[in-house]
Amino acid sequence: MTDYASQGKTREVNMTDVSNCANHQSYYTCLSRSSCADDTVIMTNFKSALITGGASGWLRQEFREIELLDEITRLRHERSLPETVRGASRRSIIREFRRWKGRHYVPNGVHPAVRWGENEIFEENDLNTAEWAIVCKRKSGTTSSATNLTPVSDSTALKRKVPLDDQPTPSKRAKFSPDGHNAVIMTTVVSPETPQYKPVGLMWDAENYSCSYDCFFTALRHIWSADPLRWNSRFTEMNVFIKELAIGIQANELNLCQFEAIRDRVRLLLHGSSPTKFPYGKSFVSMPDLAKEFLRSSQVIHEKRKRCLTCMTEDFVGIYTSTHSAIHVGDPSARSIADWLSNPFERTAYMCTRCSQRTIVFHLLFHAVPTLMYVSLEWNNRNIRISETVTVSTTHGTQHSFRLKAVIYWVAHHFTCRLISNDRIWFHDGITTGRVSIQEFHTSLADINIRGESIAIGAIYALA
């Protein structure tokens, strides 16, 4: 019996083989099946590092929050909790409690391993990103929101894909190609076209802020899932970062490693290429910067030409070519992304040397057709319609259709995203939804620009 299958069972004599346990949760599951220590047998050798290596930042955060909730419950029972300490969610009540007691207050009896103070700061998660009230409305849906919103378990998202067989079989392993060239025929990958599809997400890293990667990689995986064979080869041809991600997604589909481990490996590569753009710690990464690296190819994708809209003078000195497909809607008056892409230009403040009008724009010309596009939106154009389909015309006279796959949001220094597939929309947030995404039954493309306080800052399109 696996650790997974044994959950909830009690065994009078518990003989365990913990040699293959992947993490401390697995050890816990195996060993806590026993009714007493005397009748517990560990039959094999085990990796002590997994149970002595310290808790992850996220797990420590979980324990800290539980300690505070415990204290809040005790004080409430004793009627010594002030009226101001209240809230509909655990985050809001913890925030109010800490406002009352101070940030360094630690209840008595908290284990030294999770204590916080002057040196070890207990960072609260961003309150604005946790829109629990909205999620609660989904309780009438088919899935339990409560389970989806507990990003602590290691197993929820990974087991979903292979429900009857959570261990990779030798035949599935054999199909994995680490060079990424021979795409794996993923019989187990659930397609976004099917009702049981639930986009896999990434759990936020509170020590090395990861929300930009969480969103972007979750979106790329969502795109990949629609046609693993085709996207495997497309990703592999583009650049080393997205190729590494494709290889990792395959390994994760086969349960060979966790998605977060893949993220961290790709992140390390990015950091190596540009430590200032892709830093570690509690710093932020620019989404266009990330998109540029991931959507880079070996050929020139587009160029920008300086042109005057009044006298139509073209400036051949001011030409900038790019090998990536991260573009920016540089026109605050654009009504929709599709409209803008029919004649894409960015407004500038330059004055024309011929007609002296400040009507110089950068005209965008596509020389090659990308397979993915990141369209970054203007801050001062929140009403731009995020088109479901857009067309890109190339300088060779060809036209190519793209479909909207994801929208990236930003609020209070945190990125979240929505994923789109035909008429379905899911929401992912590394903090609140973690390894899963939640389907939003009442969101339509017409109101996709905003999510609560969050504002859409970019859209990801895939070649249809």
Ligand SMILES: [Zn+2]
């Ligand atoms: Zn001019």
